[in-house]
Amino acid sequence: MAEIQQNINESKNTIKVKEKKKITWKVIKSQRELIFMSVPFLAYIILFAYVPIWGWLMAFQNYRPGTSFFKQQWVGLKQFKDLFSYMGFGQVFRNTVAMSLINLILGFTSAIILALLLNEIKNRFLKRTVQTISYLPHFLSWIIATGIIANVLSTDPAIGILNNLLMKLNIIDQPIAFLSIPKLFWPIVGVANVWKEVGWNTIIYLAAIASIDPALYEAAEMDGAGRFQKMIHITLPGIKPTFMVLLIMNIGHILDAGFEIQYFLGNGLVQDYSRTIDIFALKYGIEQFNYSLATAAGIFKSVVSITLLFMANFIAGRIGEEKLV
Structure with missing residues (x-):
């Protein structure tokens, strides 16, 4: 009887909690x-x-x-048939997915590593200085950012910092036109995105790390765990839910490889690697006045993104990880 009464009381408490949650x-x-x-x-x-x-x-x-x-x-559906039958669209789709994956992998990896390193810095002044320096590029528009990147990679001895440095170190004998080499365009885009956004992306992980119970670190330290072991066994599992939610959201943007950086840094020599779906839509929608085909490309991008978002969210729920809903 006592167990039955206890179950009844628990049920009543559950009902009360549910009633409190009603809007x-x-x-x-x-x-x-x-x-x-x-x-x-x-x-x-x-x-x-x-x-x-x-x-x-x-x-x-x-x-x-x-x-x-x-x-x-x-x-x-004629515009969609024309879109998929256009021979250059496969190349555009490949470029978009490839640059998105590069941005996704480098973005997550660099942000997590920087957050872990900043968390280990005990000097408050040094920590804030590093954070401020890493945050600043985020507030630059891509027009300014791409101008800086173009100057750094320039072959002009007066402004080409990277070429000057490589020549000073005797790694190369003459300047390299980095922005004219097609196969280097994707890595340049990936590194540029890391430079611009790594500090901003780190904020979320630092907030997640701050919410981890300090008692876990104290217990691990008493058991003889070092800094690296505490990172592996406490910090990384602690930010795993945050990582999963951000991963799901970024998978939904897998076709958002960007527009500004590819448009401003791209040129005729690297267009086979620089054109994305957004640039494709601009070319046909604005330059060639084919608004219907450009709109079809945009709808394709949106449908794929929404589908990937729901799939990633569903898979995360099935394997017992954090999900959006």
Whole structure:
């Protein structure tokens, strides 16, 4: 009887907890300040993310500017057939996926390593200095960032820092035109993204590390664990949930290899490696006025991204890891 009564009491407590979690007008009223604060952001998302979706209809038309919407020629899936039959689209898709994977791997690896190293720095002034220096590039626009990168990689002795350094070290005999070598374009994009975003990405992991119970480190130290062992057995498992959530979100952006860096650093010599889906859409949508084909490319990118996001979230849940929902 005692066990039955205990189960009843636990059930009542569970019901009470569930009732507390219900959204009521009283809860809404108590949080009205937060709701009012979120209205501008909600309006921004609706205005710039959802309202423009009506433009997807152009992908099913032979769209002509200046013609009434009701007089446009509807062509069904013809634009998608043209997109996939275009011989250059496979190359564009390859470039997009390759640069996205490079950015994903280098971005996660560098951010985690930097967070681990910063966590081990005990001198507060030195730690803040390193953090500030690593954060600064994030606040530069890609126009400025690509200008800096182009100058660093330049063959001009007056500004080409990298070539000057390699020649001083007797590694090369003459300057190398890095931005003219197709196979070097992907690594350049990956390193540029790391330089610009590693400090900003590190913030999230430092916050996750700060939430780890200090008692775990004390217990490990009493057992004779060193710094490296504490990193492996406490810090990394502690930030694993954060890593999984960020990984799922980034998989959803796997086709967002970027636009600015490829557009500003790319040239005719490396276009076979620099063109992405975004540049493809710009070329056909703006330069050749084929808005329907450009819209079809954008829809393809969005559908693939959404599919990958749901797949990654589902797989994470099936293997018992953290997921978005």
